[in-house]
Amino acid sequence: MILHPRPSPIAAAMYQLRDIGVDAIILHGPSGCCFRTARLLEIDGIRVFTSAMGENDFIFGAMDKLRDVIAEVLEYLKKETPKSEKYKIGIVGTCASMIIGEDLESLIDDFDDIIIPVDIHSGLVDNTVGAIRAMDGALNAGLIDYSEYERQKKMLVCATDVEKKRGMAKNRYLKPTYEDDLEKFMNILKETDSKRKQGKDVKIACVLNAKKETAYLFSDPLLELNKHFECTNIANLDENIGFDKVRADAKNILEEFSKCGFKIDYITGGLDEYPITGEKALDYLKEINPDIVVVSGVPHALLIENLKEINPDVITVGISDGPRLYHPIKEVYSYGIIELDAHAKVLGKKNIVKSRFGEILSFMKF
Structure with missing residues (x-):
């Protein structure tokens, strides 16, 4: 219960x-x-x-x-x-x-x-x-x-x-919190930029593993990270899977990425397949062995802790919706970032919607 x-x-x-x-x-x-x-x-x-x-x-x-x-x-x-x-x-x-x-x-x-x-x-x-x-x-x-x-x-x-x-049904009671690790991760990104300027290679992987139309918001972190850093991008944006609306949403996001000059390196499945696409994303992450992984949408669908087996120092970040998800995310990710009212913000939209993470990152100077 x-x-x-x-x-x-x-x-x-x-x-x-x-x-x-x-x-x-x-x-x-x-x-x-x-x-x-x-x-x-x-x-x-x-x-x-x-x-x-x-x-x-x-x-x-x-x-x-x-x-x-x-x-x-x-x-x-x-x-x-x-x-x-x-x-x-x-x-x-x-x-x-x-x-x-x-x-x-x-x-x-x-x-x-x-x-x-x-x-x-x-x-x-x-x-x-x-x-x-x-x-x-x-x-x-x-x-x-x-x-x-x-x-x-x-x-x-x-x-x-x-x-x-x-996720949110794993414990009898999950205490909500409106605090997260956004500021801490921004400091990590500053350090990453400093290393980059020193000629050091830091591999960043961005994963969109979002549920249906919430992808309009959870795509924004990928969009902003790609503006500042060279990233490998993984996403469940197969425009040939699901009902017409789900396919159209995937197509809209892919087109917006393309207009901004970014591409998805690996597509894991459709927007309604988020419960299982995490497995493919994880397999690909193991292949490329990144230093930083940012998973946006439903991050707890990835067994992200298994990356530690090949890289104990990997920094992992989960971005999701709702104050009750912070603690479950923190159990398996290095950092947790919470977007509030994601569903309400994307309904009726046909384009990527600004996230809290993306808005703050857009003002960062690297």
């Missing part, structure tokens, strides 16, 4: 439906359920509605009310975003509607458009369960094929495994 707050399976289902490409999401529950997630997704262009269940609905049910909401949402979409093909509507359960046993599956044949029911509530522990159930609905609706379903499901299971073994 984890005592500190964890992401909600309901929110995970909503984000997965966005990636699948739904036209709208309807939360079947109280109007305040997953309010922040709904607002953030609307920044990303997804219309989110609610059936606004009240106390009477908790007792007598609200399926007829939900059918009316679906009809109204379809009418709204046809006026605002008319198109020839069928609309795709994700219907996401909440604690209230699922506890009383609302039958979301019964809605599928009630409408000519595509209804994707997601029977989910927040009591299912792992947030990735919500994403997997959204995939179940998409598979049944014929929106994805079975091979992609299996690949996606594998990634989601692996993501949970990473968090339980090395």
